[in-house]
Amino acid sequence: METTGIEHIIELLKNLIKIPSLSKQEEGTGDIIFDFLKNSGVEVNRVENNIWAHNRHFNPGKKTILLNSHHDTVKDGPGWTLDPFKPVIRNGKIFGLGSNDAGASLVCLIETFLHYYNYKDLNYNLVILASAEEEISGKNGIELALTEIGDIEFGIVGEPTSMEMAIAEKGLMVLDCVAKGTLGHAAREEGKNAIYIAADDINWIRNYNFPKVSDTLGPVKMTVTLIEAGLQHNVVPDLCKFVIDVRSNDYFSNIEILKIIKDNLLSDVNARSTRLEPSGISHDHILRKAAKNLGIKTFGSATLSDQALMAFPSVKIGPGDSSRSHTADEYVYVNEIKEGIKKYIKLINSFLVP
DSSP states (O other), X not given: OOOOOHHHHHHHHHXXXXXXXBTTOOHHHHHHHHHHHHHTTXXXXXXXXXXXXXXXXXXXXXXXXXXXXXXXXXXXXXXXXXXXXXXXXXXXXXXSTTIIIIIHHHHHHHHHHHHHTTOSSOSXXXXXXXXXXXXXXXXXXXXXXXXXXXXXXXXXXXXXXXXXXXXXXXXXXXXXXXXXXXXXXXXXTOSBOHHHHHHHHHHHHHXXXXXXXXXXXXXXXXXXXXXXXXXSXXXXXXXXXXXXXXXXXXXXXXHHHHHHHHHHOSSEEEESOSXXXXXXXXXXXXXXXXXXXXXXXXXXXXXXXXXXXXXXXXXXXXXXXXXXXXXXXXXXXXXXXHHHHHHHHHHHHHHXXX
16 A cells, blocks of 8 residues: 655645644644645535544445544743744654644544545545644533534544554543641641641542552552642641642543542542543454554553543554653654554555455
8 A cells, every 4th residue: 555645744744833733722723734635625624723524435324433633732842942833854853843742643644534535435434633622621622523523433543652552541630629727826736737637638649549450551540749738837727729630540430530539538629620531442342453463562541632532432543752742842753654654544444445
């Protein structure tokens, strides 16, 4: 299977890098993707900054596979030595903000979609979705787009995984906790110290082990990441606030984990959201079978993606390396893009083409 238009797809990535596209500010990159697909002869749809299209011979009687990646980025940090919005190619690397996360995956999936766009009588329909607000799990990202697209049988999510396949992904909850005591003078036995209440709760968080450990995702992980308390040195504090980062595995829903935490802490506990659920696919799913047959390594991912907002089976796979994401002088290899397109087509071809 030969891929064509690699120079065109590299140029698309460079054009995306040139346009700042922070979450909620993706209008410009949305325009570029929309125009690229339209100029490629594709009938394109848009809702907010989400761009999507079906294959030409879409059959409403067949199930649909989603090809998805995002075009928003995080902010560029102070460590950049290059202009984050000026793509340059050096020593086989394309430098620029969003090149690795997740521009390379997005352009590879677009090229893969175009490869199959005019095919007739595929086993499944295909839909390509370039989604917005992924970096902040925003309400106007994939969650909004999926309400427009319709039913999806399963999805392939493009993120930098060195073209290994994440068959499960941890969910996320952020919990705001408040330990409540009473004010008192530090010189006397007065008051009820909220810091001590919080310390007991934090000790429980640090030492508690959830009873079920996932084969792919390991244990549920809880980490206290912020703490705030006190007025001045001689006042017993009546409030201590702290934040827990919770990474859920596929044995527990976020609601179940939240109940266990609330039942064991003295502090008040409030979840900012419970919508970012863990995900995974069954051992006999067609994607896992295809990965096994093609010798693609599988793993469980601790990092979050738009999979958390998908109510259908999905995997995460794409060119580039996760360790380069959100780093200064971010880059992706040109060869990773070339190989990414070939491997996407090889994977999808195994179950898409009769």
